[in-house]
Amino acid sequence: MSALEASDLEAQSREAIQKGSKSFAAAAALFDAQTRADAEMLYAWCRHCDDVIDGQTLGHGMSPVADAPARLAALYAQTRSALAGETPSDPVFAAFQTVALRRGIPERYALDMIDGFSMDVEGRGYETLEDLLAYCWGVAGVVGAMMAIVMGVPASDLPTLRRAQDLGLGFQLTNIARDIVEDARNDRVYVPRAWLAELSLPVEQLTDPARRADVAALARRLVQAAEPYYASARWGLRDLPVRSAWAIAAARGVYRQIGLDVVSAGPAAWDERVVVSGRMKAWRALEGGIVALRSATLDRLGKTPERPAMWSKI
Structure with a gap:
């Protein structure tokens, strides 16, 4: 070329x-x-x-x-x-x-991403959070792993790739929380069916403004589910070059902020699409730089905390 x-x-x-x-x-x-x-x-x-x-x-x-x-x-x-x-x-x-x-980039990772899209083609529903996380792996978790490889992480370094996967899982759970209503309008329902059953909320009523309080409760639960994955991902930054760590820490901060803003807005979160302000993005970028510097210095002096026992594909 x-x-x-x-x-x-x-x-x-x-x-x-x-x-x-x-x-x-x-x-x-x-x-x-x-x-x-x-x-x-x-x-x-x-x-x-x-x-x-x-x-x-x-x-x-x-x-x-x-x-x-x-x-x-x-x-x-x-x-x-x-x-x-x-x-x-x-x-x-x-x-x-x-x-x-x-x-x-391993072929299996690239094909796993397309496998994730195949679930959308099938119109698959997800009974439990674990079922949903399997989907999140395909459309986001594996993307995190591939991005880590682009940043220089060896494909054999599974502990670091696992942390990158976790960031992708957190991102996707956040996206799903923000887009519950829009997705439902397009006949896409990612919220675990078991959660809907607990609220006696039929799929058809996800777009009903009268059920927005219940939708807000579902979004809050998704955002809470994302938190341990965001926390785990933070410990993968120490294994990245400092500029890459800064970029990823900034993205982590911005996406996590989306989830926090959805929860803060409550039932009003779907009156208009939740976006992070330019000022907040700038703050998260600055914060990401501080986190990256810590990851490249103090964090490397100590032992990485063990990853919690939670869902993982890697």
Whole structure:
């Protein structure tokens, strides 16, 4: 691949992340140049796969997809082909191939992510929190593991990858809490069915404004479930380069803040989409820098606390 082609792929990937996730784009700016380019190319592939299945454009405007199984099969085929070293015709897969082969991303991780999207295609429901976490692994936890590999963590370093997985799980639980009502409008229900049964809340009533207090209770429970994963992820920062640790600590702070804001808003959280203010993002970025410095200094002098006994795929 020529330098110009590589530059084009990086530019297209950066544009995708800036349009698809302002929070992640801001955090990615804290990486060193090569890590940023690789993280953005990996993100662009993840975003593309999600958009293909959901009928979206850069994460916006979900619409029903009639040929979802065929689209899913194409994603599997294109991903396997890229990882096998065949020349992709799609720039998104060319970018993914570049970063995956350069960083040594295991095929099983890439395919696990698409497996997560297959659960959406099947319209799968989740009875328990553990069932939901298995889904969260596919669409977010494994992304955290792949991102850690992009940042230089060896694919064999399972303890650190487990912490990266935990951050992805926390992110996804937060997303689900924020988007309960919007997802339900699109016939996507991720809240554990057992939790709905406890509140005598039928799936059909998740969008009913009269049940917003119950929806708020569900969101609070999801946010609480995310907390131990955010706490665990913090101890993976010590094994990252300091700039990568800063970027991830900032993203961790911003996403965790989304969950806190959802809980704080209570039933009003779905009057409009909860977003973190620019001032709060700046504060979380500054806070992330402090956490990263501690992780690179004091934390490395001591022993990493043992990870709590909680759900994990790794």
